[in-house]
Amino acid sequence: MKTKSSGIHVATVSKKYKDKVYNCHLLRRSYREGGKVRSETLANLSMLPDQVIAVLKLSLSGESMVPAREVAQKASSLPAGHVRAVLGTMKKLGIPELLASRDSRQRSLVLGMIAERVMSPASKLGTVRSWSSSTLGAELGVQDADADELYDALDWLLAAQPRIEKKLASRHLAEGGLALYDTSNSMYEGHTCPLAQIGHDKDGRHGASIIGYGLLTDQEGRPVAMEVYPGNVGDPATVTEQIIKVRTRFGLNKVVLVGDRGMLTSARISSFKENPGMGWVTALRTGDIRKLVNSGALQLSLFDQVNLAEIQSPDFPGERLVACFNPLLADERRRKRGELLAATEKLLTTLSKEVEKRTLTPMADAEIGMKLGAILPRYKMAKHFVTQISDGTFAWSRNEESICQEEGLDGIYVIRTSESAGQISTADTVRTYKLLAQVEQAFRCMKGIDIRVRPIFHRTEDHVRAHFFLCMLAYYVEWHMRRALAPMLFQDECVPADRQVRDPVAKPEASASAKAKKSRKTTADGLPVHSFHTLVEHLAAMTRITYQVADTEATWNQYSKSTPVQQKAFELLDV
Numbered sequence: 079m080k081t082k083s084s085g086i087h088v089a090t091v092s093k094k095y096k097d098k099v100y101n102c103h104l105l106r107r108s109y110r111e112g113g114k115v116r117s118e119t120l121a122n123l124s125m126l127p128d129q130v131i132a133v134l135k136l137s138l139s140g141e142s143m144v145p146a147r148e149v150a151q152k153a154s155s156l157p158a159g160h161v162r163a164v165l166g167t168m169k170k171l172g173i174p175e176l177l178a179s180r181d182s183r184q185r186s187l188v189l190g191m192i193a194e195r196v197m198s199p200a201s202k203l204g205t206v207r208s209w210s211s212s213t214l215g216a217e218l219g220v221q222d223a224d225a226d227e228l229y230d231a232l233d234w235l236l237a238a239q240p241r242i243e244k245k246l247a248s249r250h251l252a253e254g255g256l257a258l259y260d261t262s263n264s265m266y267e268g269h270t271c272p273l274a275q276i277g278h279d280k281d282g283r284h285g286a287s288i289i290g291y292g293l294l295t296d297q298e299g300r301p302v303a304m305e306v307y308p309g310n311v312g313d314p315a316t317v318t319e320q321i322i323k324v325r326t327r328f329g330l331n332k333v334v335l336v337g338d339r340g341m342l343t344s345a346r347i348s349s350f351k352e353n354p355g356m357g358w359v360t361a362l363r364t365g366d367i368r369k370l371v372n373s374g375a376l377q378l379s380l381f382d383q384v385n386l387a388e389i390q391s392p393d394f395p396g397e398r399l400v401a402c403f404n405p406l407l408a409d410e411r412r413r414k415r416g417e418l419l420a421a422t423e424k425l426l427t428t429l430s431k432e433v434e435k436r437t438l439t440p441m442a443d444a445e446i447g448m449k450l451g452a453i454l455p456r457y458k459m460a461k462h463f464v465t466q467i468s469d470g471t472f473a474w475s476r477n478e479e480s481i482c483q484e485e486g487l488d489g490i491y492v493i494r495t496s497e498s499a500g501q502i503s504t505a506d507t508v509r510t511y512k513l514l515a516q517v518e519q520a521f522r523c524m525k526g527i528d529i530r531v532r533p534i535f536h537r538t539e540d541h542v543r544a545h546f547f548l549c550m551l552a553y554y555v556e557w558h559m560r561r562a563l564a565p566m567l568f569q570d571e572c573v574p575a576d577r578q579v580r581d582p583v584a585k586p587e588a589s590a591s592a593k594a595k596k597s598r599k600t601t602a603d604g605l606p607v608h609s610f611h612t613l614v615e616h617l618a619a620m621t622r623i624t625y626q627v628a629d630t631e632a633t634w635n636q637y638s639k640s641t642p643v644q645q646k647a648f649e650l651l652d653v
Contacts, residue, residue, distance in 0.1 A: 085109060088123065088135050103131050150625045153633060158213040159620025159644055164193045165217060166653025167559050173551070176245055177238065186218045187231035188548070193218075195552035196559070197614055199530035202228045213622050232544035239547050240327065243303040246554075247328035250296035254332040254501075256359075256510060257302070258295045259320050259341065260517040263288040263309055264525065264532040271534075271542050275310035289534060291546050292316045294323065297336075299516025300557055304550040306543045314343050321356060331355050334497060336510055339363050350496070351396070359502070359510050362399075362492040368483075369393070370492065376401055378486065385583045388504055389492075400493045400507045402583045408489025415484070418457040419476070425453045426463070426474045433472040440470030508582035523556060524549050560610055562650050566643070568596060568607055605643050613647060620644050 085108040093100050103123040109116055123131060137143055168174070168189065178185045193214055194205045203225045209215030215223070251257055266274035266287045274287040288309035294302050305319050317337065324333045334357035335342070335350075342360035350356045362370075370376035375391040381403035389399045429449055433441050446467050454460035462480050466473045493511050495502065502510060524531045531549040536542045560567065570592035588596070595607045608616065621638045640648065 087138050150627045153624045153626040155621045155623045156213050157618040158622035159617035160197050160614050161212055161214045161217060163617050163651055163653060164196050167651055168555055171558060176242055184231045184234040186220050187223060187227060188235050190214060190218045190220050191548055192552050196556050232541050236540055236544040244327060246302045250300050250302055253330055256297040256334050256336055257324055258336045258513055258517050260514055261292040261316060262521045263290040264534060267533045267535050270537045271539055273308050273539055273542055275308045277309040293517055293520055294320050295517055297513055301550045301554050304547050306546050314341060314346050317346055338514060357496040359495045362494055367487055367492050398495050400504055402491050402508055404489045404583050406585055411488045418459050422457050422459040430472050443467045443469050446472050505582045520553055524553055566601055566608055567610060605646055616643055617647060
């Protein structure tokens with residue numbers, strides 16, 4: 079019901095200054111004095127929000143105000159906290175500009191796929207369905223997308239991959255700096271992609287069609303480039319592609335590539351020596367280490383005083399060799415070898431008893447040989463046993479000389495590098511090689527519950543390549559989120575900081591803070607410690623509630639109050 083105004087009203091006065099209009103909101107009172115109408119300014123309301131000014135005007139004009147809860151109801155409630163965390167991080171990292179300088183439908187779709195893979199990885203169909211189950215779709219304006227659009231966006235992303243990788247390289251690869259490289263593979267679920275071939279499955283499956291991929295990172299483990307190749311291509315063959323990327327596409331004159339002994343083979347290093355802009359850090363195989371010992375270049379008594387030292391050998395001209403001994407690793411290898419020997423002996427004993435029982439029809443030597451051939455490779459202990467086979471008889475014994483020879487090299491590894499001591503010190507050479515663990519961490523995250531590069535269902539080669547690159551970009555975002563959220567996670571946030579002061583040979587111990595977190599299951603603030611996955615799930619519990627005014631299309635949003643864990647995560651992420 080309207081009532082007559084008491085003469086108090088809000089007056090808006092506009093002033094123009096340097097082609098810009100400024101509004102001034104004044105609370106005024108009108109009154110009569112001597113037969114004339116006069117006005118008095120009671121207050122300057124210009125500092126109040128526009129919506130408050132609007133409410134005051136309506137109220138002073140006689141409109142009745144009622145609480146919003148009496149005329150509005152909840153229209154929807156969607157998970158929003160994880161979206162805020164991921165999109166906020168992506169914005170800080172400049173991911174939108176990394177993909178393309180201008181906003182577009184394709185860019186928004188790719189941003190959505192990257193974010194969804196960090197939050198809750200799913201198939202492309204599952205992804206578009208999930209965009210209506212959180213605030214992600216609405217935030218990016220892609221809530222109406224379908225699966226076909228996502229596949230088109232993958233084509234767009236694949237075309238942009240060289241440009242995006244070049245931008246990442248300019249961010250994280252310095253002239254003469256380190257670049258880490260390692261490979262892995264994943265099983266392919268379909269039958270149509272030519273990249274899927276039967277090869278050596280690193281997850282232990284035999285006869286499966288797999289797709290191989292190599293990941294190039296900076297020395298801290300940030301992903302920079304991804305190479306996808308057929309599953310039957312050997313790891314060393316992929317190195318050449320990465321060299322081309324690093325040297326030619328990324329415009330660097332000198333790069334030091336760090337790879338494991340299976341990757342940077344002697345043949346590959348020989349080709350590097352023809353290119354002065356290519357350096358390397360890798361390790362020797364056990365056979366090469368044994369040759370160093372037999373030739374006297376590596377004397378085991380050296381490790382009575384120190385756990386690392388530089389040695390020289392004419393077999394590696396122009397290279398530095400850093401010999402290391404880790405007693406804890408030696409003990410672990412002896413223990414593991416003992417278990418494998420015992421397991422093999424158990425199988426050999428069973429076979430021996432089986433042969434002895436065959437008295438009426440003695441087991442032929444060919445049959446014994448076939449059974450033995452299935453036993454010895456199982457635990458890779460064949461070289462440590464001597465066997466004798468004849469018709470109806472089978473005998474075996476340990477090869478103590480072989481076991482003793484192998485034990486002599488337990489805990490010993492030798493790192494080879496092209497870089498001088500002035501470029502990389504002895505201790506830093508060891509640290510540099512151990513940085514490959516950062517790439518292994520990336521593969522675990524990409525294969526595991528976080529990013530889920532597998533299962534791979536895409537039919538075409540281009541979509542498979544784009545899928546892997548999309549997963550790499552998702553891991554790039556997650557890598558930075560993990561670093562920022564480390565105080566709330568089980569991981570040790572102190573490891574990168576104190577890497578330079580630790581013994582480079584010994585296995586790094588967890589910091590005092592990490593031990594405290596694991597024992598108490600709480601942070602220093604008393605908050606529960608999380609894995610990255612469970613923390614993202616907790617953030618998702620923060621919702622955005624949409625209210626709608628009855629019989630109108632008017633709506634407004636309100637976020638649920640954040641928990642202490644959510645608030646701490648937002649503070650660490652600075653979003």
